[in-house]
Amino acid sequence: MQTLFRSEQGGHEQVVLCQDRRSGLKAVIAIHSTALGPALGGTRFHAYADHSLPEEAATLDALNLARGMSYKNAMAGLEHGGGKAVIIGDPDVLKSEELLLAYGRFISSLGGRYVTACDVGTYVQDMDVVARECRWTTGRSPENGGAGDSSVLTSFGVFQGMRASAQRLWGAPTLRGRTVGVAGVGKVGRLLVDLLIEDGAEVVVTDVRGESVDRVRASHPQVTVAASTEALIRTEGLDVYAPCALGGALDDATVPVLTAKAVCGAANNQLAHPGVEKDLADRGILYAPDYVVNAGGVIQVADELNGFDFARAKEKATKIYDTTLEIFERAAGDGVPPAVAADRIAEQRMAAARG
Numbered sequence: 001m002q003t004l005f006r007s008e009q010g011g012h013e014q015v016v017l018c019q020d021r022r023s024g025l026k027a028v029i030a031i032h033s034t035a036l037g038p039a040l041g042g043t044r045f046h047a048y049a050d051h052s053l054p055e056e057a058a059t060l061d062a063l064n065l066a067r068g069m070s071y072k073n074a075m076a077g078l079e080h081g082g083g084k085a086v087i088i089g090d091p092d093v094l095k096s097e098e099l100l101l102a103y104g105r106f107i108s109s110l111g112g113r114y115v116t117a118c119d120v121g122t123y124v125q126d127m128d129v130v131a132r133e134c135r136w137t138t139g140r141s142p143e144n145g146g147a148g149d150s151s152v153l154t155s156f157g158v159f160q161g162m163r164a165s166a167q168r169l170w171g172a173p174t175l176r177g178r179t180v181g182v183a184g185v186g187k188v189g190r191l192l193v194d195l196l197i198e199d200g201a202e203v204v205v206t207d208v209r210g211e212s213v214d215r216v217r218a219s220h221p222q223v224t225v226a227a228s229t230e231a232l233i234r235t236e237g238l239d240v241y242a243p244c245a246l247g248g249a250l251d252d253a254t255v256p257v258l259t260a261k262a263v264c265g266a267a268n269n270q271l272a273h274p275g276v277e278k279d280l281a282d283r284g285i286l287y288a289p290d291y292v293v294n295a296g297g298v299i300q301v302a303d304e305l306n307g308f309d310f311a312r313a314k315e316k317a318t319k320i321y322d323t324t325l326e327i328f329e330r331a332a333g334d335g336v337p338p339a340v341a342a343d344r345i346a347e348q349r350m351a352a353a354r355g
């Protein structure tokens with residue numbers, strides 16, 4: 001596990017391996033940084049079944065995800081560092097009340113250095129169970145003092161990032177009269193379409209699940225449907241592409257054929273590999289960094305720790321507009337792509353907090 005101690009690959013503060021034989025719990029909790037405050041990040045529940053060493057794959061995943069949370073939280077202006085946890089196993093087989101309670105006790109043993117939330121494979125009702133053993137739990141249901149579904153402010157934050165992109169490209173913070181392609185109309189994408197239509201945009205959507213598309217079309221019959229993501233990104237006249245499905249949406253195959261002038265979406269880890277941010281910039285495509293514009297969800301859950309107040313959290317998520325503009329300005333000033341500028345600003349914030 002050499003990566004842990006190499007600062008250029010992470011420089012994490014702490015990694016905890018947890019095992020509870022009774023419930024079958026095996027988990028990794030990775031704390032990247034507490035410079036800005038307690039590490040905050042969700043719990044992924046995943047089997048890593050296609051890896052020969054699932055424990056190692058899970059640990060690497062936790063390390064990478066925790067590091068990403070440090071940057072996301074710093075750019076969101078939160079008083080939180082970055083952390084992430086992974087429970088190893090198939091959630092459909094292994095998840096039980098006993099396991100989640102044992103997991104909560106492990107987080108509690110860290111005394112508040114790590115605050116958890118939902119991620120892939122964990123849900124609001126799971127966090128309600130974890131919270132019975134651990135006060136450092138967010139992403140709970142409203143009945144249990146939580147913020148509930150985080151996609152509300154995630155979509156709102158992406159919309160703010162898109163408004164900032166429009167301001168930078170066309171001189172006005174609106175998508176009115178622009179054509180926006182949304183790939184993936186699940187929880188976040190669907191709400192983003194609502195905001196775009198309200199703002200006066202033309203919207204094209206695509207999704208591998210027919211029912212997701214039907215749901216959007218039922219509310220907004222004027223929305224156009226593309227047959228696939230490949231078709232959507234080639235649509236003539238597309239102004240903005242919003243990847244809202246899986247990671248890796250921007251790669252060597254997609255970037256050369258994008259017709260959009262801007263990319264701004266909710267999906268995590270949109271850049272498939274280092275260098276894609278430069279390919280976008282070379283084509284004159286404005287990229288709003290994913291972890292900046294999709295921070296509305298973490299802003300929402302962080303607010304739970306102070307007794308959830310939707311209006312307060314929304315006000316904070318509104319600032320994603322200013323942050324995105326600041327990144328574009330820094331990128332232009334430093335002569336680097338926006339993704340590099342965002343990393344620089346986040347690193348400066350963490351360094352300043354360390355003193």
Ligand SMILES: NC(=O)c1ccc[n+]([C@@H]2O[C@H](COP(=O)([O-])OP(=O)(O)OC[C@H]3O[C@@H](n4cnc5c(N)ncnc54)[C@H](O)[C@@H]3O)[C@@H](O)[C@H]2O)c1
Pocket residue numbers: 150151152154183184185186187188189206207208209212229244245246247266267268294295297298
């Ligand atoms: N929910 C949040 O608060 C939040 C916060 C930050 C980031 N994100 C990220 O945003 C993205 C969307 O999250 P979500 O909560 O809406 O998930 P979701 O599962 O509700 O929706 C994803 C949608 O994408 C569709 N999809 C999957 N593969 C596709 C493909 N190849 N082409 C087109 N559509 C495809 C799915 O059918 C589904 O409708 C994810 O990458 C997630 O990690 C979500």
